Amino acid sequence: MQHIIDRFISYVIIDTESDPNSETTPSTQKQWVLANKLVEELKAIGMQDVTIDDKSYIMATLPSNVDYDVPTIGFISHFDTSPDFCGANVKPQIIRDYDGKDIVLNAAKNIILSPNYFKDLLQYKGQTLITTDGTTLLGADDKAGITEIVTAMEFLINTPEIKHGKIRVGFTPDEEIGRGAHHFDVEKFGADWAYTMDGSQVGELEYENFNAAGAKITFKGKSVHPGYAKGKMINSMLIANDFMNQLPSGETPEETKGYEGFFHVHHLTGSIEETVLELIIRDHNKKKFEKRKKLIEKIARKINKKFAKQFGEDIVITEVKDQYYNMKEKVLPVKHIVDIAEKAMKELDIKPLIKPIRGGTDGSQLSYKGLPCPNIFAGGHNFHGKYEYVPAESMQKAVEVIVKIAELTALEESAKK
Numbered sequence: 001m002q003h004i005i006d007r008f009i010s011y012v013i014i015d016t017e018s019d020p021n022s023e024t025t026p027s028t029q030k031q032w033v034l035a036n037k038l039v040e041e042l043k044a045i046g047m048q049d050v051t052i053d054d055k056s057y058i059m060a061t062l063p064s065n066v067d068y069d070v071p072t073i074g075f076i077s078h079f080d081t082s083p084d085f086c087g088a089n090v091k092p093q094i095i096r097d098y099d100g101k102d103i104v105l106n107a108a109k110n111i112i113l114s115p116n117y118f119k120d121l122l123q124y125k126g127q128t129l130i131t132t133d134g135t136t137l138l139g140a141d142d143k144a145g146i147t148e149i150v151t152a153m154e155f156l157i158n159t160p161e162i163k164h165g166k167i168r169v170g171f172t173p174d175e176e177i178g179r180g181a182h183h184f185d186v187e188k189f190g191a192d193w194a195y196t197m198d199g200s201q202v203g204e205l206e207y208e209n210f211n212a213a214g215a216k217i218t219f220k221g222k223s224v225h226p227g228y229a230k231g232k233m234i235n236s237m238l239i240a241n242d243f244m245n246q247l248p249s250g251e252t253p254e255e256t257k258g259y260e261g262f263f264h265v266h267h268l269t270g271s272i273e274e275t276v277l278e279l280i281i282r283d284h285n286k287k288k289f290e291k292r293k294k295l296i297e298k299i300a301r302k303i304n305k306k307f308a309k310q311f312g313e314d315i316v317i318t319e320v321k322d323q324y325y326n327m328k329e330k331v332l333p334v335k336h337i338v339d340i341a342e343k344a345m346k347e348l349d350i351k352p353l354i355k356p357i358r359g360g361t362d363g364s365q366l367s368y369k370g371l372p373c374p375n376i377f378a379g380g381h382n383f384h385g386k387y388e389y390v391p392a393e394s395m396q397k398a399v400e401v402i403v404k405i406a407e408l409t410a411l412e413e414s415a416k417k
Contacts, residue, residue, distance in 0.1 A: 001128065004395050008130065008147040009092050010037075011079070012139040017087035018080040018177045025055040025183055026080065026173035032056055034079050038146065038171055045154040047169070055183045058171040062153050062164070070165025070410050074194030075152070075402055076362060076373065077145030078175030081137060082384040091133040100125040105386065106134030113387050120201065120381055121389075128392040138388035140380030144395055145197035146171060148378060151395075152402035164406035168194070172362060178323060181365035193337045193372045195405070196363040202394045203350050204377035207331040207338050209357040209364045210261070210282040211289035212323040215296055217243065217279070220315045223272040234311060236275040239303060240268065243277065243316065246299045259284045259356055261292065284326055284356055293320050324360045330367035331374055338374050340412070344404035350397060353377075376401060 014034045019027040026032065035056040042050045047060040064070055081087040095103055100122055103113040111134030115121040121129075132138045149169050156162060168191045172180040175198075199206060221236030247263050256262045261283030268277050281296070283289040300316040307315040331338065338354075345352045357364075363373030379394025 001392050001396055004147060004151055004399070005094065005128070005130065005392050007151060008140075008143060008390075008392075008395065011143040011146060012090050012092055015088040015090070016080045016139070017083050018174045019083060020177040025179065027177060027179070028080075031080055031173045035171070035173070038079065038150070041150060042153075042169070045150065046157045047153060053183075053185075056173045057184060059189060060153075060169050062156060062167040062169070064164065064166040065160055066163050066165060066410055071192040072166040072168060072190060073406065073409055074168040074170060074189060074191035074371070075149045076170040076172065076194050076196045076366070077142045077149055077198060077378070078172045078180050078362060079143065079146055080173050080176050080180075081139045081143075082141065082176040084384045085137045085386065086135065087137055087139060090136045090139060092138065093131045093133055095129040095131060098124055098127055098129050103129070103131060105131055109134055111386060113389065118382060118387060123201075124391045124393070129389050130392060131389040132386050134386050137383070137385055138380070138390065140378065140388055140390040141383040142175065142198045142378060144380050144390050144398070145378040148197050148395055148398040148402060152399045152406075155399065155403060156406065162403065162407055163410045165410050167406055170194070175362050178360075180362040181369065184362070184366060184369070186366065186369045186371045189371065191371060193334060194363075194366065195337075195341065196361050196366075196373055196375045197378045197398060197402070198361050198363070199357075199375050199377035200379070200381060200383070201353070202377055202379060202397055203345060203353040205338065205341055205345065205352050205354050205374065206357045206361075206376075207354075207374040208284060208328040209324075209326055209360050209375075210284055211286055211325050212360055213281040213289070213293055214321055214323055215279050215281060216319045217277045217296070217300070218317040219243070219270070219275040219277070220311065220317075221271075221273045221275070222311070233272070234307065234315070235272050236315075237270040237272065239307075239315065240270060240275040240277050243299055243303060246302075247295075257358075261285070261288055263292065280323075281320075282358075284328075286326065296320055324364045325368060327364040327367040327373065331372050334372050337372055340408050341374060341376060341401070341405055344401050344408055347408075348397065348400050348404055350401070
């Protein structure tokens with residue numbers, strides 16, 4: 001267990017925050033620091049065909065140790081951390097034999113990780129928790145996943161009596177800004193299927209995610225002295241407010257769960273003459289997803305018609321772009337890859353938690369690029385903030401799941417012979 005903790009900490013203390021405003025890949029130069037470290041570590045543990053390309057995508061191979069054909073499987077994680085919260089100068093704290101009480105992350109700032117608010121903590125009483133110091137995120141998303149993959153490969157190399165086929169591993173930049181799979185070379189990776197180790201609590205197994213789109217909506221206006229503005233001024237901020245009020249009530253992230261979709265306004269800047277609203281559109285159901293996008297256009301047309309005579313041109317300009325799609329469509333035809341992961345968990349006395357992802361992973365994009373890719377737990381909680389933590393035991397269980405999946409894949413093929 002200490003080996004896993006030490007490896008994880010060696011990763012999280014390296015700042016790898018990605019930048020959505022950058023046009024390079026990786027989006028930040030500092031991601032190269034961990035990328036290069038991972039390359040050397042993969043070589044050191046005995047992985048073969050270790051490569052890193054000019055965009056910092058890492059791939060490596062664990063050769064098969066059986067004399068019959070076995071599908072090539074892959075395990076993938078990302079090494080960037082979210083720009084939503086500070087990822088620099090991470091100072092992990094290790095809480096051994098957690099007693100189920102409040103954890104003081106930062107006494108000076110009175111930052112407390114409490115089971116009264118974060119009830120999942122109580123699942124891990126008696127375990128070893130790794131937390132932040134209250135000033136940064138931790139980076140378990142997804143450095144826990146990387147830790148687990150590297151550790152599992154090291155274990156398989158050192159335990160040759162466990163039979164497995166060829167295994168490919170891949171580590172990517174920029175997943176947190178939606179670009180992790182953009183330059184992933186599926187053909188070079190050469191796996192029949194893969195698993196992203198990028199979920200949360202123990203047991204999570206996911207092969208459904210949102211269909212996703214982003215919208216940028218620009219509202220125009222006319223500025224006139226307010227004392228003489230009657231019939232002349234058009235305040236773009238008020239038009240934006242009218243637009244938001246026409247979105248369905250109750251269909252926001254804070255009011256939905258499970259398979260329920262939403263509209264999420266996440267950015268709004270404005271003046272009288274121009275206001276820009278940015279929102280995301282999410283739904284698991286493809287027909288409902290398309291309907292949501294059409295609603296954006298419908299509201300815009302309604303407002304444009306209202307101001308057509310006064311403004312003389314479209315007063316609302318919409319840009320709606322698809323971001324990713326529900327991987328379920330690509331995974332269901334090869335559902336056995338989910339069944340293998342589920343069986344692996346059950347054989348390890350882990351209760352599978354099969355549920356839809358209320359978000360997306362590299363796996364959703366990779367599935368549409370020809371690499372079916374369900375998502376498996378990495379063990380962390382409260383991602384992207386100062387309350388993030390991961391139990392060391394959860395990372396150990398994820399390592400065991402990776403090993404068991406590799407073993408079961410080889411055994412199933414052996415049984416067919």
